[in-house]
Amino acid sequence: MTTRRSIPFGLMLQGAGSHMNAWRHPSNPPDASINLDFAIGIARKAEAAGITFAFVADGLYINEKSIPHFLNRFEPLTVLSALAVATKKIGLAGTISTSYSEPFTVARQLASLDAISGGRAGWNVVTTPLEGTAKNFGKAHPDHELRYEIADEYLDVVQGLWDSWDDDAFVRDRATGRFFDRDKLHTLDHHGRFFQVAGPLNIQRSPQGQPVIFQAGSSDTGIGLAGKYADAVFTHSPSLDETAAFTRRVKQSAIEHGRQAGDVKIFPGVGPIVGRTAAEAEDKYQAIRNLLTIDEALAYLGRYFDHHDFTQYALDAPFPELGELGRNSFRSTTDRIKADAKQKGLSLRETALAVATPRPNFIGTAEHVADELIRWHDAGAGDGFILGFPVQAQGVDDFVELVIPVLEARGRYSRDLPGATLRDHLGLPRKASRHAAPGASQEPAAEAHA
């Protein structure tokens, strides 16, 4: 691997954008979160620009305090299946919770998306932070650690189901009437602590061997799960140093699980704001910040802390002491918010605004943003980035029109995706079956973009 390599980008598809009030921004359609034409337009623009995958976050519980985007949005598998037909090459990754779904169903739906898209499916494995979710599924919300134990077994089951059929199991010989080769069928027969799943799966093996596993928990336990199973990790990007340290930790975890550092690709989420001048970028940021009142910012902050009511505290006093609040939900996020507030001596107001409408790490001219992305990348802060723009329409346009040309001029970006599958785009080899002879069918990675 040379250091002067192409940087792969994924793109969050999240309606109007990551900012809670992005729907109010004039560059977006206000119904963006439920507007298929908008989603298709964004995905096609991204694909034409060589973005390697679209990424759909998700949640399974809302109440009237939820942010607008969460109240009314597409379900990931359905919208990604629609995008599979509306696009040709871009990867299609969606979030599904291992705490509130069935492995047989999820294995199958992802395998079906993979078949439909010709090998472009990815799954962002989450354990579901939001405690209220349990109320939609008639059961108790498992604790943070238990959720990860469930996820571990769940992934083992799903990957086992995905290997139910060898790649060449379906012979379909019309003359003899032989449809499949019995020796190439593997019935899972899983009996575990949380799941009993007989199998086999009722769909062929994936064009990419198996769909790509993304993982998005950042706690120690989350990193352990990523090291064991993940092909790619979606993470926060608080600073270059922290992101580089996180990257090393995940790769170290992969090595401890008998894998190689390059087997798991780290994608910090970034939301660049770009202007033709630095001042124009600042103006864009201020326009975004002004979409929000302080009360909305407090409510947004409260979401991470079990909808804690922050209006009870003085706005300009130091960030309050919260004990264990939120630690069973978004643990890595709440720990970081608390640590930041303490370290930088932030008030509640400053913390709420920093969380609800953060000043991005990447803001300024296209040259500045491109150079910063290259600097992070070369310093080992991730293998690529997931773009999560505060305001989707403006963010995508600016990135594609302004930043990508600079990255190209620097020799650090290519619009051509060399392969056909998401694994190809990520520079990952086709996934070998657990039933294959050791080393036999793990093909080398295609000439990689990543």
Added chain:
Amino acid sequence: MTTRRSIPFGLMLQGAGSHMNAWRHPSNPPDASINLDFAIGIARKAEAAGITFAFVADGLYINEKSIPHFLNRFEPLTVLSALAVATKKIGLAGTISTSYSEPFTVARQLASLDAISGGRAGWNVVTTPLEGTAKNFGKAHPDHELRYEIADEYLDVVQGLWDSWDDDAFVRDRATGRFFDRDKLHTLDHHGRFFQVAGPLNIQRSPQGQPVIFQAGSSDTGIGLAGKYADAVFTHSPSLDETAAFTRRVKQSAIEHGRQAGDVKIFPGVGPIVGRTAAEAEDKYQAIRNLLTIDEALAYLGRYFDHHDFTQYALDAPFPELGELGRNSFRSTTDRIKADAKQKGLSLRETALAVATPRPNFIGTAEHVADELIRWHDAGAGDGFILGFPVQAQGVDDFVELVIPVLEARGRYSRDLPGATLRDHLGLPRKASRHAAPGASQEPAAEAHA
């Protein structure tokens, strides 16, 4: 309602066709069950011909004895979401089991499909006959009656979730920052015998009010469920008289549940085989019958009876006595098979062939088939038909090219779908919300095709 009205047709999308060895027929691609281009081609041809909906059956358990089509096929929601983009008007109905899924997830996925397709989603509610399914979900297979009790509560929950938001709940007022109207949000808060579901659903109300409910169980209990909830029923079509009697029973059940006979549309499944002459149609049938050996026919029959091994009986002796076998699975089907064998004095061989490769009720020239369909329709044997061709490619081509023109000439078919949603296509009014003022928002049916 006049008697000389247009007859609506749905079309089963089942890969190579309903015949277990349809993949061997030269008119089909052998991988039809997992071939997206084939599915899109068929759906577009059907749409252009004015077929009102595509219909995807499903199952959640296979083993090496399963018929080829079931071993390797798309999952319904994903393929229907893909078809939503590949087509413009045709309805998109898929099968999902109430015994092996979560109402919150299913309500949401169907609502998302409905949003993506502009109001074309339908759900074929099944309770899952196949006992082995339990082995993929780590629980016991509920009994026939219990399955229907679960289904009843499940449908109540799903329909409640679909009414979480009033049609005009999302105001999205950029000036004031008001995204939704709190008075138009309804949190379900369901506490029942089988399900605890808080809600609300995280997606807007359906373009058609609610997705269309199909139901496909034919036992007394199944008919009761249909009478209470179904907008449409998919059923067998053993004979005109039996189908007409079944149609009356379902409509009677609807009336007993305080609905009207026209609120539930009955769709018998038919698989016409058409030739330019009667002899050509017979030849086509023989070619289809020859796709199958007697051993394959016995195995196919066994599927309905918990994979009972029928090779243990003499082939030409009368159909054996089976007691309760299969009655916890495909009850209405197994009862019918047993009754038929007894009544017609069939041997095991004859029964197996009649089940595995049945001579269709509709076979002959286009004129004959069209006239028979009209005769059934006018005699009250259903409100339309679901086409389930033994061999898909040949069946669709022959029906579209040969039969539809005759139906048109008879004034009993129109290629133009007058409305935009599946409810429009079925001649059903937009579904009113349970929170609407009585009679307020139930709009009259569009000028109906059905």
